[in-house]
Amino acid sequence: MPELKNAPASVNVYRIKPSQQRVLRALEKREFFKLIIGGSFTDAKKAHGLAKVYASAGAHCIDIAPDETVLDAVDQALQELPPEIPLPMMMISLPLDADPHFRKIDLSQEQCILCDACIPACPTDAIATDLTQLLITQPLCYGCGRCVDICPTEALSLTPFHQDQEKLEKLLSDPRVDAVELHTRYADPYMLAGFFSRLGSVLKDKLVFVCFRPSESPVDRWQAFLARLQSFVCETTPFLPLVLQIDGKPMSGSEDLQASVPSLIAAQEVYQTTNNVYPLITISGGINAFTAEHLKNPEYQFISGVGMGTMARKAVWPYIESGDTCDQAFGAARQIVQAFQNRFVCQGL
8 A cells, every 4th residue: 555644643444445545555456446437427227227338347436427316226236246346446527617527518499400419528428419409418418518609590509517515515425435536727825725614524534635727827826736635635535545636628528549648648747747746646537448458558657547437438339338237248348448547467567
């Protein structure tokens, strides 16, 4: 396990839960794999299928929206697993500001001309038509914005996805939730005081991740943000480290060889700029099958793991749609997860 920095000598390390211990070991071995179901994805049935498949395939963490129905569905999926399969850590993603991971599609029927251009652009089949009007299935939308970009009449738009404060506190207090990920677009250090004032008491046993894009904030701002966040985390969970998730190209949904390069370069910038003050760095945004090969390069071997969303979902989507969460779905998911868990094997590391 990584050294628990800033932890008082009297801290009882046995307070760390088994799922958290497994994650910390995976981060230290640089083989961490997280399934990102989506900060705005609230379709419980499909979340259940995704979680069951990737937990069976060896994922260390399942990242879900702040939604009780989704939490219950994913928990049910994990309870259905054979006892020999180690349970992944359950993570809730939260927005600190207007982060693009937390938004839903809205439709103006008056402006829609039924051109159907948006339907094939949607990666989750959240958009359909009955030939008389466009139909939106809100729970399936995770706010990628591809449909907005392609709409010729601006009939589609994105609105923030928020959770009620009281419901959020209840959700974070749930003992099934072992981690939170704070998403920020602006990395404003002054937003943190209010957040921890409201929710710090329910984070006391959670492993805290922060997801941000260094390219969208000046270096001095995101450095100040991380320093302030580290301070709050040390006060709230002194026995658990802060984990960074560097987001290069959020929700790109691309199979391109270069899709994850922005994440890799951004992570390298953070690692070098901060002089390894934050030893646990993961990446997200544009993660696909080629990312595991990139991670074998010496300049990226400091990266502790990945969070994969769109391409992880896409790999097993057809099988879950057909009701198969076993053989074929498991095989597809296992192939993805193993590529990241075995990134050092051929190098003898």
